[in-house]
Amino acid sequence: MLPPLLQAALDCFVEHGYHGTTIRTVAARAKLSVPGLYHHYASKQALLVAIVQFAMKDLLIRSEDAVAEAGSSVEEQFRLLIECLALFHAHRSELAFIAASEIRSLEGESRTAHIKSRDKQQQMVDDIINQGMREGNFDAEHPKDTSRAIVTMCTGIAQWYRRDGELSPEELALRYANIARMTLGVGPGSRRESVFTAPIVGDAPIVVN
């Protein structure tokens, strides 16, 4: 969980945007005095940097865990990584929204570091897709574009997902993993599964609902 002070800043950024938020507003929301807040963070920029670093670190650790949990199967690595991406952007939609829309407000090295983290996240998906292409599990005309489209559709969840909607984050994540598999020629209705791959007991594709 985001520490309470950063959560207060995040709430303000979501409501008013970074540039529309003042240190005074954040302090009031966090029930601190302005000097009290400055004791913890030297500036509004420091608050944004801490929020964005928290978000990217959390996402990268979860992503690495997902891939590790999947074992050696590239299809399983892909499925768990996409589920992880979708889950994160549904569960932490406000955090992800600010991390994506306020990149322009990050200054200097913080901005470079953030873009590097995002590239690393994208690279994880690229690598798995490339591996799957080499092993003949995946089939994409332009794997790099497909990979970016998949990551974008997952990060985009943060822009529309509402907890009181029809799907839980977990249901949504299963569906997105299947949609992502489709873009690689794997999944419901695709040639690869219906023609070549007989489902194996204990390793059957997860069917949602």
Added chain:
Amino acid sequence: MLPPLLQAALDCFVEHGYHGTTIRTVAARAKLSVPGLYHHYASKQALLVAIVQFAMKDLLIRSEDAVAEAGSSVEEQFRLLIECLALFHAHRSELAFIAASEIRSLEGESRTAHIKSRDKQQQMVDDIINQGMREGNFDAEHPKDTSRAIVTMCTGIAQWYRRDGELSPEELALRYANIARMTLGVGPGSRRESVFTAPIVGDAPIVVN
């Protein structure tokens, strides 16, 4: 094209966010006095509303044109509509970025109207996918989720696309239409095309590069 005054406001919103922009900054960028600007637009909110309305109207007209141009084939309607969505978000990335990220800054009825326009855009894609499902051209486990994922991956282009990158908007749009087709079990490597559909001369799938 966006009228020059709205373009000046858009540039400011992209740089500083809506809440971080003042009427004075917009006036300076537009080379107008503050009273001169107020002569055209009553408030900063009126500028945002005009920008967002321009964006959505432009996108909806282009989308309707794309579907009309496609004729009666649901696959062709889908392909041209997705190309149109991708093209718009690549060509007009800044406009689309503000229309997506500053919904929170729209007030009252303008906000409702904007969300209605976005829903209408989504509904166009939903309708074509549903039609294709009925006709047996498309194959999706959860068509509504697939439709949203497709629209999201296209609107997301506005967040990363750079004109000085590898692909022209047109090349990108062709690739995105193919990726979108894959999610519906149609396209390179999918069962439907490789097993059922023999390419017809004059109606062959467009191959990119």
